[in-house]
Amino acid sequence: MSYGFNPSGALPRAMKILLIANVAIFLADLLTGGRFIHVWMALDPDRTLHDFQLWRLVTYLFVHDLTPPYMHLLINMLILWMFGTPLVDVMGERKFWWFYITTGVFSGICSLVFFAVTHNPAVIVGASGAIFGLMFAYAHFFPTQQILILLLFPMQARYAVLVFGAIELLSILSVGNIAHVTHVAGALYGWMYFRFEDRAVQFYARWKNRHAVRRELEVKKTAEEAGQVMVDIDPILKKISQSGMGSLTRDEKEMLKKASEIKRKAKSKLISLDDYRKRK
Numbered sequence: 001m002s003y004g005f006n007p008s009g010a011l012p013r014a015m016k017i018l019l020i021a022n023v024a025i026f027l028a029d030l031l032t033g034g035r036f037i038h039v040w041m042a043l044d045p046d047r048t049l050h051d052f053q054l055w056r057l058v059t060y061l062f063v064h065d066l067t068p069p070y071m072h073l074l075i076n077m078l079i080l081w082m083f084g085t086p087l088v089d090v091m092g093e094r095k096f097w098w099f100y101i102t103t104g105v106f107s108g109i110c111s112l113v114f115f116a117v118t119h120n121p122a123v124i125v126g127a128s129g130a131i132f133g134l135m136f137a138y139a140h141f142f143p144t145q146q147i148l149i150l151l152l153f154p155m156q157a158r159y160a161v162l163v164f165g166a167i168e169l170l171s172i173l174s175v176g177n178i179a180h181v182t183h184v185a186g187a188l189y190g191w192m193y194f195r196f197e198d199r200a201v202q203f204y205a206r207w208k209n210r211h212a213v214r215r216e217l218e219v220k221k222t223a224e225e226a227g228q229v230m231v232d233i234d235p236i237l238k239k240i241s242q243s244g245m246g247s248l249t250r251d252e253k254e255m256l257k258k259a260s261e262i263k264r265k266a267k268s269k270l271i272s273l274d275d276y277r278k279r280k
Contacts, residue, residue: 018080043111076131087134133186137193236256
C-alpha cells in the first residue's frame with residue numbers, strides 16, 4: 001500500500017508557473033514591505049465591492065501573509081505541489097488552469113458575500129481557496145490514495161477531504177485570521193464542478209451549435225411542407241397532363257403557384273445549409 005504522493009518525474013509547466021509566480025510575488029511584496037503588491041492585489045472587500053476592483057478576485061491567490069516564519073506561503077506551496085502535480089497530468093494543463101482560477105474566483109466571491117453579510121472587513125490573501133478545490137479534485141480522481149494526516153495517520157483521500165472540510169465548516173464562525181469560508185467555498189466548488197461538469201459541457205455544446213440546430217429544424221420543416229404540397233398538387237399535375245393549363249381553375253392555379261414557391265424556398269435553404277456546414 002502506498003502513502004502520500006507520487007508526482008511524475010518532470011514538474012508540469014503549470015506547476016512551475018504557479019510556484020515561481022507565488023514565490024516571486026511574495027519576495028517582491030516582502031522587499032517592499034507590503035506597501036504596493038499587498039495593497040493592490042489582496043482581496044479587500046471594500047475596494048473590491050465599492051471601487052469595483054474586480055481583478056482582486058484573481059490576484060489575491062498570489063499574495064500571502066508576510067509574517068515570519070512565512071508558513072502561510074510554505075504550506076500553501078507544499079500542498080499545491082503535492083495535489084496539483086498529479087492533477088495537471090490527469091486533467092491536462094488547460095483544464096487544470098481553468099479549474100484552479102475559477103475555484104479561486106468562486107471562493108473569493110463567497111468570501112465577499114459572507115463578509116458583507118457579517119460586516120467583517122477582513123482582507124483575504126493566499127491560494128488556500130483554490131488549493132482546497134484541488135484537494136477535492138484529487139480525491140475525485142484518486143479516491144483510495146492513502147494520505148498521511150499530520151504525517152502519522154493514514155487515511156484515504158476521499159475521507160481526508162471530508163475531514164478537512166468538516167473542520168473548516170465548523171471553524172467558520174471562529175475568531176481568527178484564517179478565511180475558513182474561502183476554504184469551504186473551494187471544496188464546494190470542487191464538488192459542484194465534477195458533479196455538473198457533464199451537464200455543463202452538453203449545455204455549452206448545444207449553445208455553441210444553436211444556430212446550426214435551428215437551421216436544420218427550419219430545413220426539415222420546409223422539406224416536410226414541400227413534400228405535403230407535392231401530394232396536394234398531384235391531382236392538378238395529372239389534370240394539366242390531360243387537359244392543359246387552360247383547364248385549371250383559379251384556385252388550382254393559386255395552389256400550383258404556392259407549391260412552386262415552397263419548393264424553391266426548400267431548395268434555397270438546403271443549399272444555404274450546405275454552405276454553412278462547409279464554412280464550419
